Amino acid sequence: MADLSVKFCGVDMKNPLITASGAYGYGREYTDLYSLSKIGGISTKGTTLYEKDGNPPPRIAETPCGMLNSVGLQNGGIKKFLAYELPNLEKNNLAVVANVAGGTIEECVELVSMLEGTSVNIIELNISCPNVKQGGAAFGTNKDCAAEITKAVKNATSKPLMVKLSPNVTSIVDIAKAVEAEGADAISLINTLLGMRIDIKSRRPILKNNVGGLSGPAVFPIAVRMVWQVANAVDIPVCGMGGISCAEDAIEMMMAGAECFQIGAVMFNDPYAPVKIIDGLNEWCDKNGVKNISEIVGTVKPW
Amino acid sequence: MYTQGMYEIIKKEQIAEDTFDLTLSCRDLCDLVNPGQFVHISVPGFFLRRPISICGIDKDSGTIRIVFQIKGKGTDALSKFEVGEQLDMLGPLGIGFKLLESDKKVITVGGGIGTPPMLAVAKYYGKNATAISGFRTKDLVILQDDFKAQNNKTILCTDDGTAGEKGFVTDALARCLKEEKPDMIYACGPVVMLKAVSEIARNNEISCQISLEERMACGVGACLGCAVKMTRGGREFYGHVCKNGPVFDSKEVVL
Numbered sequence: 001m002a003d004l005s006v007k008f009c010g011v012d013m014k015n016p017l018i019t020a021s022g023a024y025g026y027g028r029e030y031t032d033l034y035s036l037s038k039i040g041g042i043s044t045k046g047t048t049l050y051e052k053d054g055n056p057p058p059r060i061a062e063t064p065c066g067m068l069n070s071v072g073l074q075n076g077g078i079k080k081f082l083a084y085e086l087p088n089l090e091k092n093n094l095a096v097v098a099n100v101a102g103g104t105i106e107e108c109v110e111l112v113s114m115l116e117g118t119s120v121n122i123i124e125l126n127i128s129c130p131n132v133k134q135g136g137a138a139f140g141t142n143k144d145c146a147a148e149i150t151k152a153v154k155n156a157t158s159k160p161l162m163v164k165l166s167p168n169v170t171s172i173v174d175i176a177k178a179v180e181a182e183g184a185d186a187i188s189l190i191n192t193l194l195g196m197r198i199d200i201k202s203r204r205p206i207l208k209n210n211v212g213g214l215s216g217p218a219v220f221p222i223a224v225r226m227v228w229q230v231a232n233a234v235d236i237p238v239c240g241m242g243g244i245s246c247a248e249d250a251i252e253m254m255m256a257g258a259e260c261f262q263i264g265a266v267m268f269n270d271p272y273a274p275v276k277i278i279d280g281l282n283e284w285c286d287k288n289g290v291k292n293i294s295e296i297v298g299t300v301k302p303w
Numbered sequence: 304m305y306t307q308g309m310y311e312i313i314k315k316e317q318i319a320e321d322t323f324d325l326t327l328s329c330r331d332l333c334d335l336v337n338p339g340q341f342v343h344i345s346v347p348g349f350f351l352r353r354p355i356s357i358c359g360i361d362k363d364s365g366t367i368r369i370v371f372q373i374k375g376k377g378t379d380a381l382s383k384f385e386v387g388e389q390l391d392m393l394g395p396l397g398i399g400f401k402l403l404e405s406d407k408k409v410i411t412v413g414g415g416i417g418t419p420p421m422l423a424v425a426k427y428y429g430k431n432a433t434a435i436s437g438f439r440t441k442d443l444v445i446l447q448d449d450f451k452a453q454n455n456k457t458i459l460c461t462d463d464g465t466a467g468e469k470g471f472v473t474d475a476l477a478r479c480l481k482e483e484k485p486d487m488i489y490a491c492g493p494v495v496m497l498k499a500v501s502e503i504a505r506n507n508e509i510s511c512q513i514s515l516e517e518r519m520a521c522g523v524g525a526c527l528g529c530a531v532k533m534t535r536g537g538r539e540f541y542g543h544v545c546k547n548g549p550v551f552d553s554k555e556v557v558l
């Protein structure tokens with residue numbers, strides 16, 4: 001048995017696997033299959049100041065090796081999270097990453113203030129949701145906006161702040177450096193890539209929102225590339241995600257420079273994926289003489 | 304409660320044009336099933352699972368039956384599975400039909416490939432259920448003998464009159480209601496049909512439960528993908544077909 005534990009921005013996790021925001025709700029849905037304490041951490045569904053309805057259906061479209069979603073941050077708001085979801089998560093042994101999103105800087109500041117003094121371990125500031133008109137990706141695609149919001153939110157929280165970046169940009173490195181400069185404690189990437197599918201019979205987009213975010217194995221090489229570029233450009237830790245579907249993918253992501261990783265869409269295909277990936281990491285480490293999984297972070301040897 | 308596993312196909316039959324009927328041996332899953340729930344099937348080569356309603360439940364033998372129509376590449380690949388092969392199923396998922404005492408009178412209304420889930424609920428009511436089924440044409444007619452075998456009364460309608468009576472299920476439903484009002488109407492089928500059935504139920508003040516479809520990812524309520532507009536206490540919001548449904552009180556959804 002290898003040591004899979006990692007310390008990520010000061011937070012101890014028993015393994016580097018975090019279930020990605022939006023793919024795992026608040027952890028209630030999969031407990032019929034296995035205990036939440038199996039996973040290293042959970043990144044909650046994107047939570048906003050007030051309850052949010054989300055976009056009209058259809059919200060899901062299949063793609064080769066992946067899917068599009070246009071859920072649009074449907075959630076019950078921060079108050080419900082604090083009263084109903086967080087107490088449930090506290091019963092388990094796992095790191096809680098509160099994924100938050102707001103339409104304005106003030107909203108984001110208010111959100112994180114409300115998380116002060118709670119058991120939340122890490123704040124993941126989503127400046128990259130492609131599915132909401134206001135805020136969301138608008139913050140994440142402009143480096144000055146990304147810097148400004150990071151600064152304001154960092155000032156309003158005593159918890160580690162991880163900023164989640166959008167891949168829908170020309171230079172991910174510029175954005176990463178901008179949020180690092182304003183005090184981000186970590187960076188997570190990638191959020192979904194903007195995509196579209198059309199039903200050729202009706203000539204209508206499959207998603208009612210016309211466009212949506214692409215995730216799943218299809219995006220994996222893009223995610224590895226971006227994580228590698230960002231990890232090489234910043235000094236703060238990186239949490240890698242996008243298309244991871246097996247232990248080998250997770251190892252690849254860590255070798256690219258991610259200190260921990262998140263998995264999302266793969267769980268729709270295989271709800272046991274978190275358990276299988278953790279077991280697979282153990283096996284791989286044992287076979288390859290790796291005593292602590294952290295040894296492999298950033299060990300890719302570029303040509 | 305739900306489970307996931309690889310389950311063997313023990314029987315396969317093509318029962319109409321592009322329509323297949325599979326029986327699966329799945330003791331643990333079967334023990335948990337209620338009529339109206341569905342299974343989420345992984346088809347090799349496709350990223351997302353396919354939701355399919357449970358059409359038959361045999362708790363004694365630990366088997367369930369699913370009936371599906373080829374609609375695209377995923378269901379086409381599913382139709383190629385043979386007896387002895389295993390299917391990766393997640394289930395039973397969702398909330399099934401609300402059942403009354405079995406001596407109450409009910410009407411089930413199935414339109415096209417919406418008919419299979421009606422078989423599971425009609426079984427519970429036996430002779431107290433009238434199963435109205437509608438299809439475009441005779442080549443698409445399914446499950447009529449199965450309804451009869453479980454003592455349900457049957458009314459068959461086709462759009463073109465090539466089997467049963469010519470006309471829509473809603474015509475047959477309206478006629479039945481004139482004779483006797485049931486305690487519950489159950490329906491599954493195209494949205495236009497569900498709208499019309501809900502309307503008839505409302506006008507006659509009969510409770511009505513309808514089974515809906517929406518594109519899904521997780522199937523268990525985690526991703527919030529399968530939204531459906533619901534209404535409760537005058538407030539509209541998005542509920543989710545896999546978690547709040549697939550069966551809904553017709554008064555609680557906005558179609």
Ligand SMILES: Cc1cc2nc3c(=O)[nH]c(=O)nc-3n(C[C@H](O)[C@H](O)[C@H](O)COP(=O)(O)OP(=O)(O)OC[C@H]3O[C@@H](n4cnc5c(N)ncnc54)[C@H](O)[C@@H]3O)c2cc1C
Nearest residue numbers: 062354355356370371372374375376377378516517518549
């Ligand atoms: C709760 C529920 C129960 C169902 N029960 C049955 C049943 O008993 N028998 C049956 O024949 N069909 C049933 N369906 C519809 C069935 O899921 C679709 O026909 C099937 O997913 C189509 O897959 P495909 O690859 O052939 O089509 P494609 O159009 O190629 O599929 C592309 C994507 O869209 C999704 N999709 C397409 N049409 C639908 C649809 N109508 N509903 C949901 N997702 C869709 C697919 O799952 C896939 O992710 C049910 C759907 C739901 C939601």
Ligand SMILES: Cc1cc2nc3c(=O)[nH]c(=O)nc-3n(C[C@H](O)[C@H](O)[C@H](O)COP(=O)(O)O)c2cc1C
Nearest residue numbers: 020021022046069126190191215216242243264265
């Ligand atoms: C249905 C769905 C909903 C999502 N919702 C959110 C969200 O609320 N907040 C967020 O930061 N990311 C959200 N994401 C993005 C994921 O967290 C993740 O960044 C992305 O899906 C890439 O990882 P994957 O390929 O492993 O799914 C969502 C993704 C999916 C598929």
Ligand code: FES
Nearest residue numbers: 520522524527545
């Ligand atoms: S399919 Fe994920 S919530 Fe219904």
